[in-house]
Every structure is written in structure tokens, then in C-alpha cells.
Amino acid sequence: MISAQTIRTSIEELSAITKVELCVMDLGGETVASTSERDFLDVSIVINFANSPVDSQVIGDVHLFKILDEGDPAYVLLAKGDSEHAYMVGKIGVSQLQNLVVAYKERFDRNNFFQNLLLDNMLLIDVYNRARKLKIEVSVPRVIILVETKNVQDNTAQELLSSMYGQHSGDYVTAVDENSVILIKNLGRGQNYEDVHKIATTIVDMMNTEAMLNVRVSYGTIVEEIKDLSKSFKEAKMALEVGRIFYAEKRVNAYNTLGIGRLIYQLPESLCKIFIDEIFGDKEVPDDLDEETLNTINKFFENNLNVSETSRQLFVHRNTLVYRIEKLEKSSGLDVRNFDDALTFKIALMVISYMKYLEGRQ
Known part of the structure; x- marks a missing residue:
């Protein structure tokens, strides 16, 4: 109304x-x-x-x-x-x-349509019938971009997003909960995931500069039919959650670039515990690494296990870096200078982060 x-x-x-x-x-x-x-x-x-x-x-x-x-x-x-x-x-x-x-009723009807569509509350035949009645094109490339607003009580984020991407361009902005805003982005035939990533990055920057909101943004895969928007929405939700667990430093996460994080996210907790026990056994599980050690290891991984380059970027002597790596080897049993051990350690850190996340939800 x-x-x-x-x-x-x-x-x-x-x-x-x-x-x-x-x-x-x-x-x-x-x-x-x-x-x-x-x-x-x-x-x-x-x-x-x-x-x-x-x-x-x-x-x-x-x-x-x-x-x-x-x-x-x-x-x-x-x-x-x-x-x-x-x-x-x-x-x-x-x-x-x-x-x-009339205009507000049409807007409400479209908003209601997209909410039910994203939540899979509609039969397939109803999707096409209602889309036709509301004059919404059904065969257009679209993608779901999800903006997490950290439980903002007012409509600032939704209003700003609506002003950036209005209905005149075929885009729609809606929400299905109080924690996030959804942009249903209409894409041109030549646009790809690189363009979507630029849009998502623009949203992060605009929310920060215009509304002082520190948001996280994710997006699903590009779909060609309107009936598949719920799939892109589920993917965007997963990308947001996986990004929160494994890639906390990133403000934009895409479903098609989640990599091993998506794989770990779908593992049962029991299998994660078996993996950690198998890798570390009676040794110390690296779940409480100090910030210095964690930064050292992450920088070491970023530089493809190159000791010289890592020590240069950390502004430490090469011997100091080797000492830290050997200290980690004594406590965990893994030498991260070795590719297999480095890979195992990296995955173990991600699995531990996931297990902590599961514990926090209980």
C-alpha cells in the first residue's frame, strides 16, 4: 500500500x-x-x-x-x-x-513475485504466468548479487541500491530477511563474470562512501531463464557464508571462485574431525596460532613457498623466517617448505576454521 x-x-x-x-x-x-x-x-x-x-x-x-x-x-x-x-x-x-x-501496487506485486521466486515458493507454470502478467522478461541473462548489511534496522542499504540500479534498466531490488538486500541484476548479452565482479565492487565502495556501511557482497552464477534465479540466489548465499568463514579479508565473494572453501563447506563435521586427528594425531593442533606466526605462514604461501621473497616482504632476516617455520614444524609435525606438507597445513587451517564456525552455530 x-x-x-x-x-x-x-x-x-x-x-x-x-x-x-x-x-x-x-x-x-x-x-x-x-x-x-x-x-x-x-x-x-x-x-x-x-x-x-x-x-x-x-x-x-x-x-x-x-x-x-x-x-x-x-x-x-x-x-x-x-x-x-x-x-x-x-x-x-x-x-x-x-x-x-497503481505504481506502488505494481511495485509490491513485483517485489512479492521475486521474493517467492527466490525462496522456491512458486510452481513453474505460475512463474511464467505471473512474469508475463507483470511484464517481466523471462529469457534474459541475470545474476543474483547479495549485499549483507549486518542487521541494519533502516532501509538505507535498500534505498541506496535502488537508486543505483532502478527498475527502468530491468534490475530489481528486494529483501527476504533483515540482514541482507538482494539485487536481481539484468545483464547484457556480452557481459560476463568480470563485469559482475566490477558491479559488486562498486556496490561495496558506494555503500561505504555514501552510507558509511561496511558491507559484504556475494553473487551466484549467471542464469539465462527467470526460473533459475532461485539457484543463483542459493549460490550467492553459499558464497557469502563460505567467504565469511574462509576469506574474511575479501569484501566480494563469487560462487564460481570459492575453490576449496566450497568443498570443505560441504563436508560433514565428523569427517572434518577425522581429518584433523589423522593429520596431527597427538601433536598440537594449530587452532590458536599467534598473529605473527599466522601472518608469516600466509605470506609464505602467497609467495609460493619462496623463503627469500617472503623474508624480504616481511622485513625479517632469512634465518628468522626459517626459525619460525622450523618452530611450526616441531609443534605440528608439518614442514611447510615442502609442497605436500604446505598443502596439508593450508587445508587443515581451513578445516579448523570451518569447525569453529560450526561450533559457533550450536
């Missing part, structure tokens, strides 16, 4: 231009918005008019009009003035508000 603030803004602008006092009331006689602090008519008169068969009426110097929604009364507009000018302004107000009712 159209908001009271929107109605108020509309009639205030019209009243300021025409100098005619306007008031919008619901069918029960409650004032929705008014440009005057004084009552126009007794509430009982307005209710009787709302229930009458006529669409307009004049009582004294007040013109009454019905605002219709698909032929049924939705509101009553009152225009105060005993001249044809007030009558004409009232008719203009009715036309304007009825167009707003």
Missing part, C-alpha cells in the same frame, strides 16, 4: 502550487495526510460519502472525491474551495494519487 509520507508529499506539492487546501482520508474517516490543521468536514459525512455510489460530491465549500483502486474506493480526497478551481485541483489530485496507487 502507498505510504502516508508519499501521499503527504504529493498533496503538499499540489497545494503549494494551486493554493487549495487538500486532505486525504481513509474509508474509516481517519486522516492520512492533510495540508491544513483544521478539520474539513465531520468524519461521519466522509464515511457516508465513501459508502455511497457516487464518485464525487460537494458539501458547502468542500469537494469530495473517491480515489479508486481497480474500481474500488481506497481513499477519499477533500479539496476546500467553492470555485471550479478547487474542483479542478481535486480532479488533478485524484488522477495523481490513483497513478501512485
Whole structure:
């Protein structure tokens, strides 16, 4: 339903231009918005008019009009003035508000359609029938971009995203929970995942600069049919969660680049425990590495196990780096200078992070 603030803004602008006092009331006689602090008519008169068969009426110097929604009364507009000018302004107000009712209803219907589509609450035949009725193209490349807003209570993120990607371009913005906003992005035939990543990065930057929001963004695979949007949505949700567990430093995560993180995410907890026990046995499990050691190992991996380059980037002597690596080898039994051990250690760290995540959910 159209908001009271929107109605108020509309009639205030019209009243300021025409100098005619306007008031919008619901069918029960409650004032929705008014440009005057004084009552126009007794509430009982307005209710009787709302229930009458006529669409307009004049009582004294007040013109009454019905605002219709698909032929049924939705509101009553009152225009105060005993001249044809007030009558004409009232008719203009009715036309304007009825167009707003239609526009907001269409927006609500589309929003409801996409929410049910993403949550798999629709039959396949209903998807195409409703899309046709709402004039939504069904065979267009689209992708779901998910923006995690950290439980922001207001609609700042959704409003900003809507201003960036409006419906005129075929894009739609909606939400299915209070923690995230969903952009259903319409893509051109030549656009690919590189373009989607640029869009996602732009969203992160805009949210930070315009609304001071530190958001995380993820996206699923590009789909060609509207019925497959729920698949892209599920993939975006997984990418967001996997990114939170394994790639916390990244603000944008794509489902098609999750790599081994996606594989570990789908493992049962029992198998993860068996793997950790098998690798470390009675040795110390590296689940509480100090920040210095962790940074050293991560930088060592980034430089493809190159000791010289890693020590240069960390501004430490080569022997200091070797000492740290050997210290880790004594505690874990793995020499990360060896490719197989390095790979095992890297996977073990990710599995431990996943197990911590599972414990935190319980």
C-alpha cells in the first residue's frame, strides 16, 4: 500500500502550487495526510460519502472525491474551495494519487513475485504466468548479487541500491530477511563474470562512501531463464557464508571462485574431525596460532613457498623466517617448505576454521 509520507508529499506539492487546501482520508474517516490543521468536514459525512455510489460530491465549500483502486474506493480526497478551481485541483489530485496507487501496487506485486521466486515458493507454470502478467522478461541473462548489511534496522542499504540500479534498466531490488538486500541484476548479452565482479565492487565502495556501511557482497552464477534465479540466489548465499568463514579479508565473494572453501563447506563435521586427528594425531593442533606466526605462514604461501621473497616482504632476516617455520614444524609435525606438507597445513587451517564456525552455530 502507498505510504502516508508519499501521499503527504504529493498533496503538499499540489497545494503549494494551486493554493487549495487538500486532505486525504481513509474509508474509516481517519486522516492520512492533510495540508491544513483544521478539520474539513465531520468524519461521519466522509464515511457516508465513501459508502455511497457516487464518485464525487460537494458539501458547502468542500469537494469530495473517491480515489479508486481497480474500481474500488481506497481513499477519499477533500479539496476546500467553492470555485471550479478547487474542483479542478481535486480532479488533478485524484488522477495523481490513483497513478501512485497503481505504481506502488505494481511495485509490491513485483517485489512479492521475486521474493517467492527466490525462496522456491512458486510452481513453474505460475512463474511464467505471473512474469508475463507483470511484464517481466523471462529469457534474459541475470545474476543474483547479495549485499549483507549486518542487521541494519533502516532501509538505507535498500534505498541506496535502488537508486543505483532502478527498475527502468530491468534490475530489481528486494529483501527476504533483515540482514541482507538482494539485487536481481539484468545483464547484457556480452557481459560476463568480470563485469559482475566490477558491479559488486562498486556496490561495496558506494555503500561505504555514501552510507558509511561496511558491507559484504556475494553473487551466484549467471542464469539465462527467470526460473533459475532461485539457484543463483542459493549460490550467492553459499558464497557469502563460505567467504565469511574462509576469506574474511575479501569484501566480494563469487560462487564460481570459492575453490576449496566450497568443498570443505560441504563436508560433514565428523569427517572434518577425522581429518584433523589423522593429520596431527597427538601433536598440537594449530587452532590458536599467534598473529605473527599466522601472518608469516600466509605470506609464505602467497609467495609460493619462496623463503627469500617472503623474508624480504616481511622485513625479517632469512634465518628468522626459517626459525619460525622450523618452530611450526616441531609443534605440528608439518614442514611447510615442502609442497605436500604446505598443502596439508593450508587445508587443515581451513578445516579448523570451518569447525569453529560450526561450533559457533550450536
